[in-house]
Amino acid sequence: MPKPLRLALIAHDQKKDDMVAFARAHESRLSRYEIVSTGTTGGLVQEACPSLSVRRVKSGPLGGDQQIGAMIAEGEVQAMIFFIDPLSPMPHDVDVKALTRLGSVYDIPMALNRATAEMLVEKLADEK
Numbered sequence: 001m002p003k004p005l006r007l008a009l010i011a012h013d014q015k016k017d018d019m020v021a022f023a024r025a026h027e028s029r030l031s032r033y034e035i036v037s038t039g040t041t042g043g044l045v046q047e048a049c050p051s052l053s054v055r056r057v058k059s060g061p062l063g064g065d066q067q068i069g070a071m072i073a074e075g076e077v078q079a080m081i082f083f084i085d086p087l088s089p090m091p092h093d094v095d096v097k098a099l100t101r102l103g104s105v106y107d108i109p110m111a112l113n114r115a116t117a118e119m120l121v122e123k124l125a126d127e128k
């Protein structure tokens with residue numbers, strides 16, 4: 001049996017409500033995938049969506065973005081939904097940039113806002 005696709009779900013603080021709403025709206029669809037998340041995002045998604053199995057790495061500012069970037073480089077994450085906050089300064093801005101850069105380098109489907117994320121989940125569902 002093919003391994004399920006592993007999808008990264010990440011959201012900055014100002015976008016966490018959006019991520020929880022997105023995950024709730026698509027819970028049954030997302031339950032087909034292995035989910036990996038940064039620490040705080042993953043806790044909120046798991047609490048809101050008990051049917052998902054969410055693997056949590058460290059919080060973004062403590063290295064979580066880099067952990068997920070390494071997983072992309074190793075081929076262990078095949079798609080990413082990352083609700084970034086373009087309006088707030090971040091202490092780990094360089095990590096955010098490095099993560100989205102690796103998403104481009106390895107050419108994985110990567111949605112950085114909700115509008116694109118909606119299209120991405122539709123498309124992933126078509127392919128299954």
Ligand SMILES: O=C(CO)COP(=O)(O)O
Binds near residue numbers: 010011012037038065
């Ligand atoms: O900072 C983040 C992404 O850059 C997200 O980290 P948390 O999910 O731990 O808040």
